[in-house]
Amino acid sequence: MNKSSTFDPDTLTPGARRILDTAAELFYENGITAVGVDLVAARSGVTKRTLYNRFGSKDTLVATYLLERDRRWRALVMRCVDARTAAVERIVAPFEALREWSADNPRGCAFINALAELPDPGHPAHRIALDEKRWLRDLFERSAEQAGAEHPADLSERLFCLHEGALAMQATAPDVDGAHIAAGLAHEVARAAL
Amino acid sequence: MNKSSTFDPDTLTPGARRILDTAAELFYENGITAVGVDLVAARSGVTKRTLYNRFGSKDTLVATYLLERDRRWRALVMRCVDARTAAVERIVAPFEALREWSADNPRGCAFINALAELPDPGHPAHRIALDEKRWLRDLFERSAEQAGAEHPADLSERLFCLHEGALAMQATAPDVDGAHIAAGLAHEVARAAL
DNA sequence: GGGAATCTTCACAGATCAGTGTACGAAGGA
DNA sequence: TCCTTCGTACACTGATCTGTGAAGATTCCC
Numbered sequence: 001m002n003k004s005s006t007f008d009p010d011t012l013t014p015g016a017r018r019i020l021d022t023a024a025e026l027f028y029e030n031g032i033t034a035v036g037v038d039l040v041a042a043r044s045g046v047t048k049r050t051l052y053n054r055f056g057s058k059d060t061l062v063a064t065y066l067l068e069r070d071r072r073w074r075a076l077v078m079r080c081v082d083a084r085t086a087a088v089e090r091i092v093a094p095f096e097a098l099r100e101w102s103a104d105n106p107r108g109c110a111f112i113n114a115l116a117e118l119p120d121p122g123h124p125a126h127r128i129a130l131d132e133k134r135w136l137r138d139l140f141e142r143s144a145e146q147a148g149a150e151h152p153a154d155l156s157e158r159l160f161c162l163h164e165g166a167l168a169m170q171a172t173a174p175d176v177d178g179a180h181i182a183a184g185l186a187h188e189v190a191r192a193a194l
Numbered sequence: 195m196n197k198s199s200t201f202d203p204d205t206l207t208p209g210a211r212r213i214l215d216t217a218a219e220l221f222y223e224n225g226i227t228a229v230g231v232d233l234v235a236a237r238s239g240v241t242k243r244t245l246y247n248r249f250g251s252k253d254t255l256v257a258t259y260l261l262e263r264d265r266r267w268r269a270l271v272m273r274c275v276d277a278r279t280a281a282v283e284r285i286v287a288p289f290e291a292l293r294e295w296s297a298d299n300p301r302g303c304a305f306i307n308a309l310a311e312l313p314d315p316g317h318p319a320h321r322i323a324l325d326e327k328r329w330l331r332d333l334f335e336r337s338a339e340q341a342g343a344e345h346p347a348d349l350s351e352r353l354f355c356l357h358e359g360a361l362a363m364q365a366t367a368p369d370v371d372g373a374h375i376a377a378g379l380a381h382e383v384a385r386a387a388l
Numbered sequence: 389g390g391g392a393a394t395c396t397t398c399a400c401a402g403a404t405c406a407g408t409g410t411a412c413g414a415a416g417g418a
Numbered sequence: 419t420c421c422t423t424c425g426t427a428c429a430c431t432g433a434t435c436t437g438t439g440a441a442g443a444t445t446c447c448c
Contacts, residue, residue, distance in 0.1 A: 013395090014394085014395095031310065031311065031312075033227045033311065034227075036435060036436080038434090038436090048436095048437085049396070049397080049438090049439095052437065053395080057436080108309075112302075112306070112362060112365060113310035116225065116307035116310040116311055116365070117225065117227065119228055157375050158375055160359075160367065161359035161376055161379065162355065164358070164362035164366060165356055165357070165358040165359025166355060166359075171306060171309050172309070172323070172324065172358060173331065173351075178358075181355050182355055184352075185383070189379070209425065230405060231407085232404090240425080241425070241428090242406095243426075243428090247425080248424090251406080252406065
């Protein structure tokens with residue numbers, strides 16, 4: 001029995017796993033509101049009844065989708081950060097992660113899109129999306145501190161701004177490699193602040 | 195008779211004017227999909243029939259809402275640009291416009307939100323949103339050219355990235371003044387490129 | 389063999405949504 | 419006076435959406 005607003009994406013029944021994979025693809029590609037549970041169930045090769053038996057509600061399915069995406073993104077970022085030793089390189093590592101991530105995710109940031117689609121601040125997706133952003137800002141700040149930056153908070157806010165800009169550019173300027181541009185700027189900003 | 199996908203927001207009957215004003219507020223605050231035409235009509239003090247007699251469809255109303263917002267934004271930007279003479283100041287003027295704009299628009303960029311909510315590329319809102327972004331990029335590039343920048347396209351892409359980042363931060367980091375941070379960065383980037 | 393968990397089948401409820409048809413009233417210009 | 423424009427009143431359609439109820443099949447573990 002799970003009454004919470006999300007499920008642990010790592011411990012799912014086979015059917016639930018297929019549902020979540022299908023939902024992740026459909027929600028990201030076509031938008032959360034535009035995709036109905038009937039479609040998710042049909043494309044998963046599963047009954048709608050199973051979907052509700054596993055997830056309880058569409059909102060919970062949406063939240064679980066975002067939660068898993070969050071975990072995958074954080075893991076990728078930490079892999080990039082840990083692979084580097086130089087202070088500046090560690091600071092800008094999330095931008096390298098973003099370049100990798102962007103290749104498979106051309107429709108911008110799933111969390112920003114979710115915030116836009118679900119205006120109700122009480123929706124569980126809000127907390128997940130805001131937590132993800134907060135986590136990245138804090139990571140920037142920790143890296144800046146460890147690099148000996150004079151004003152780690154200022155630097156982290158600047159880097160975060162560049163990161164959000166790169167993500168937004170995927171949707172608003174598809175002809176330009178936003179992640180590449182932001183990465184270049186991030187290097188300069190970080191070097192200047194150290 | 196108007197068969198196009200938008201109406202000229204400057205030539206509207208009194209009823210249509212009220213409908214568009216109400217729709218603009220509701221769509222921006224609560225999201226386009228979440229707001230039904232019944233609510234828009236009721237809040238405008240108008241019948242749903244009048245809404246459809248004036249605008250023909252919800253999609254057209256949405257497109258007209260975005261079109262008017264686009265015009266207001268462009269007018270504000272041009273006012274800020276024209277008020278300055280120094281080359282660098284003219285380049286970063288849109289960021290000053292953004293600081294003014296952000297005060298009344300805390301839910302991020304209406305165009306990005308519309309793109310997230312309406313995944314169908316054929317929706318008239320898409321063209322309007324992408325045109326708006328393209329216009330700003332071109333404005334940055336023209337300003338960079340006039341200032342004698344060595345690589346105007348590169349500079350404009352960087353400034354655009356900062357601009358998109360500032361907008362996205364409104365939704366993802368409400369505790370920080372994204373427009374202020376981006377404006378500071380834009381100054382440095384512009385000066386370095388001249 | 390017994391029992392629990394997983395998933396299927398399928399009809400159905402209840403709500404909401406965009407959009408329409410028709411008839412009518414009021415104002416203003418030619 | 420006639421005609422057009424603008425708006426009202428209100429019922430109604432057809433589609434779609436989330437979510438439920440109840441009964442049965444399969445699998446796997448004890």
